[in-house]
Amino acid sequence: MDKRGVSLNSNNLSTEHVASKERNGPGVPDSPGKSWGAELWDWVKTIVIAFVIMMLLNLFVFNLSMVKGQSMQPTLVERDRLFVNKIVYDFGTPSRSDVIVLRDPSEGVEKKDFLVKRIVGLPGDTVEVRDHHLFVNGEQQAETYTDTEVQDPDFGPITLEADHYFVMGDNRHEGKSKDSRVFGSITSSEIVGRAEFIFWPFSEIKKL
Numbered sequence: 001m002d003k004r005g006v007s008l009n010s011n012n013l014s015t016e017h018v019a020s021k022e023r024n025g026p027g028v029p030d031s032p033g034k035s036w037g038a039e040l041w042d043w044v045k046t047i048v049i050a051f052v053i054m055m056l057l058n059l060f061v062f063n064l065s066m067v068k069g070q071s072m073q074p075t076l077v078e079r080d081r082l083f084v085n086k087i088v089y090d091f092g093t094p095s096r097s098d099v100i101v102l103r104d105p106s107e108g109v110e111k112k113d114f115l116v117k118r119i120v121g122l123p124g125d126t127v128e129v130r131d132h133h134l135f136v137n138g139e140q141q142a143e144t145y146t147d148t149e150v151q152d153p154d155f156g157p158i159t160l161e162a163d164h165y166f167v168m169g170d171n172r173h174e175g176k177s178k179d180s181r182v183f184g185s186i187t188s189s190e191i192v193g194r195a196e197f198i199f200w201p202f203s204e205i206k207k208l
Contacts (some may be wrong), residue, residue: 005017009084062086063193064165065101065114071169071177072116074147075099075208081200082116082208086193094119094165094188096136099195099208101168106183117179121166128156129181134168146172155181163187 043139063084067076076099083115094100096118104112121127125136132149134141135157151174160166164185169177180186197207 019167073171075170080198082195084193085196088194101191112119120168123162126157126159127166129154145170
């Protein structure tokens, strides 16, 4: 009890607390959620940004390509989908046995936009096809990725200049691959990228 004889207990304090809340007025309601128009605009912006990023990646970093033709059988067959690394050779040089996508250097009505081939000869190598087998620098190559010996006529020998590569298709049946035996060696400027793996169909997914 204070000097005036008033008792200070919990009931007095609670009453003052409630009165204080009443003086402050009702609570402020939560702000309303976004309208459907704002939600839709957010989705549109997200989709557009994702699309632009994918286009830039496809242009500069990787490409998704579909195999057409039979020149890479049995490794690749018609309509296989490939993941192509377009920047790998910015950090290194092509290697023997790389499967690459290149711009078709040939001319004429059968010229295509792109080809898929395997590098079999590097700058400085001497390449020839003799007795239906591939020889590089005088040594017969063990080509486990083919299913027959070379059925086309013998070729070469030729020695590759600096920054020149000799490419062939894995299909060694007669007349099945248009490659460096037809259009000559290629330069690194004609290489689009290295085919890293088959990503479709799922049953054929594998690294190349």
